[in-house]
Amino acid sequence: MASIQLSAVEKWFGDLQVIKGIDLAVEEGEFVVFVGPSGCGKSTLLRIIAGLEDASEGAVIIDDNDVTGNLPSERGLAMVFQSYALYPHMDVGENIGFALKTAGMPTADIKDRVDKVAAILKLESLLDRLPKQLSGGQRQRVAIGRAIVREPVGFLFDEPLSNLDAALRVNMRLEISRLHAQL
Structure with missing residues (x-):
């Protein structure tokens, strides 16, 4: 994983300052969580790091490279949003491999990567199911799989547990910690 x-x-x-001079160093392999009340700028800060939102001032540096003006696709990061954004007409395997397919990767390589990610996330038996046939926790794991399969230099999670019930939240916290150690 990259340093950020x-x-x-x-x-x-406009006249409203939502991010006020943030200085932060995240070392390679570190796991950092932004905590704060609703509307304090957590999601905006993640969007700035990902390149989905421009910073008004300051710099974003990934692995010692200033990427402040770079497009999201040039930053090498993967972002998992609160809403899963799964394609309802595609099965789990197709959802996980979609970015690789659009990038023109050979079908055999896509299958290998999808199978590897499915094993990591314990989704092997669900690859042929549609999103509507999955539980909330399973959908969240598919969304995480879509990020992992791209082999990014870093991951950004924006409220990845907010759509889950309390029991699933506890389980997914453990899953995310396990993934952090594994990746």
Whole structure:
């Protein structure tokens, strides 16, 4: 996993400053969580790191490279959102491998990567199911699988547990910790 550094990052929406000069260093392999009340800028900060939102001031540095002006696709990060954004007409395997297919990867290589990710996330028996046939926790694992299969340099999770019930939240926290150690 990559190191990520934020240097004096600010974000303004008109006259409203929502990110106020954030300086942060996340070392390679570290697991960092942003905690705060609703509306404090956590999601905005993640979107700035991912390149989905421009910083008004400051710099985003990934592995010692200033990527502040780079497109999201040039940052090598994967982001998992609160909403799963699974394609309802595609089965689990197709959902996980979709980004690889659109990138033109050979079918055999896609299958190998999808199978590897499915094993990591314990989804092997679900590869032929549609999203509507999955539980909330299974859908969340598919969304995480879509991120992992791309082999990014880092992962950003925006409220990955908010749509789950209390019991599933506890289980997914353990799963995410296990994945962090494994990846």
